[in-house]
Amino acid sequence: MPITSVTKDPKALTMTVVAEFPAPLHRLWDAYADPRQLERFWGPPEWPAIFYRHDMAPGGRSHYVMTGPGGESAGGYWEFLSVDPQRSFEVLDGFAQADGSPNHDLPTTRMACQFEETDQGSRVVITSYFNSVEELEQLLGMGMEEGMTAAMGQMDAVIADLRSFAAGQATTTQILSDTRVRVSRLIRGSLEQVWRAHHEPDLLKRWLLGPDGWTMPVCEVARNVGDRYRYEWEQDGGGERFGFTGELLESLPPQHEVTSEQMIGTDGPSTTNELTLTPLTDGTLLSVVITYPSADVRDMILATGMTDGMETSYARLEREVLAAV
Structure with a gap:
């Protein structure tokens, strides 16, 4: 005791x-x-x-x-x-x-x-x-x-x-409730570096790409609460293309922000994403709590390999952006 x-x-x-x-x-x-x-x-x-x-x-x-x-x-x-x-x-x-x-x-x-x-x-x-x-x-x-x-x-x-x-552990996803999950990853970088990497278009285009073979031709960042953002990805060579848009709902730099998110070209319900960055001994803990409209939508999106795609992006963030700062 x-x-x-x-x-x-x-x-x-x-x-x-x-x-x-x-x-x-x-x-x-x-x-x-x-x-x-x-x-x-x-x-x-x-x-x-x-x-x-x-x-x-x-x-x-x-x-x-x-x-x-x-x-x-x-x-x-x-x-x-x-x-x-x-x-x-x-x-x-x-x-x-x-x-x-x-x-x-x-x-x-x-x-x-x-x-x-x-x-x-x-x-x-x-x-x-x-x-x-x-x-x-x-x-x-x-x-x-x-x-x-x-x-x-x-x-x-x-x-x-x-x-x-331990530092270096891969991205993990924890189901918190029927509609909420938490994605966590310890990033080898300072709080300020990780926040910048999420808010500067030139940096986002270098790491927020998911699996290899994609580019990010559209990266419009929301700067102030009420602003809208728009991200689009395209396969190398002009293949498949998709994107997301949403609104910045809350911002407490350099540690917390809340955004809505909806796939471009669909009329389905949006999700709410709460990003929190916390400085720890070995780096910065990144946590994203995602709220889905239903358990079915949650399970459908998790089944797409979302966690693996996020891990690929975060590993790229460490390797190609933060290591070069």
């Missing part, structure tokens, strides 16, 4: 949890920064969490849902107030509705996480600040202390599992 102490102070309206790990500080930090790792322990074993959004940057937001053994669910959100990489982050921590919006019927706390090196490895100190004694007692009565203790008891295994999140 990594937790070494839990201290409740009704006068200061705080609860402080201290946990220590026989692992480097950067490994502990990455466990909180990477949603694939975070959701393996943020929630008691019988209430596992799925993070649908995790923007670890000032002004960013996270949204997660924990599902109980009977299928019941409980949502939560974080609003990031500050982030000092490998040192600390602070969030507003609250309950969420099914769509991720705040549930104002339940209390919100301020949670500060401090990360420190120790002689044996690393330590995290989590302090929750409550608004009143009544809210402190309400949340403790709902099992906040027991839930956090059970959740963090899972962290040893997560932090020890280095291979699952």
Whole structure:
């Protein structure tokens, strides 16, 4: 059990949890920064969490849902107030509705996480600040202390599992729900480099090509929220041609943006793509959460080999764009 102490102070309206790990500080930090790792322990074993959004940057937001053994669910959100990489982050921590919006019927706390090196490895100190004694007692009565203790008891295994999140792992796709999937890839490059590679036409044309044998003759990038983009690809020699268009719905450079996407020349429903870039020790974690109109459409698109095509493009991004910067 990594937790070494839990201290409740009704006068200061705080609860402080201290946990220590026989692992480097950067490994502990990455466990909180990477949603694939975070959701393996943020929630008691019988209430596992799925993070649908995790923007670890000032002004960013996270949204997660924990599902109980009977299928019941409980949502939560974080609003990031500050982030000092490998040192600390602070969030507003609250309950969420099914769509991720705040549930104002339940209390919100301020949670500060401090990360420190120790002689044996690393330590995290989590302090929750409550608004009143009544809210402190309400949340403790709902099992906040027991839930956090059970959740963090899972962290040893997560932090020890280095291979699952090693740099160089191929693109992976995780089904989050009937309509949502998350595509993840650790890219060997800085946050700023990877963001630029997604927003400069000259760079996009060099790597966003899928399988070999294609070019990108049309690359119109959306610069501001409300702008539309248009991408078209063509087989070498003037063969088959297709493309996508959509609107930039939300932008938080250089870490997060949301776009709609629809195939050109079709009248079918569009998807929503949420891109998040997170700096980690070995590079930049790229996560794209795609929301489809139905499970059938999701399965149809996944069956086309989408993941393999994205891996080919991301490998090309590392090899032909980032390696040359």
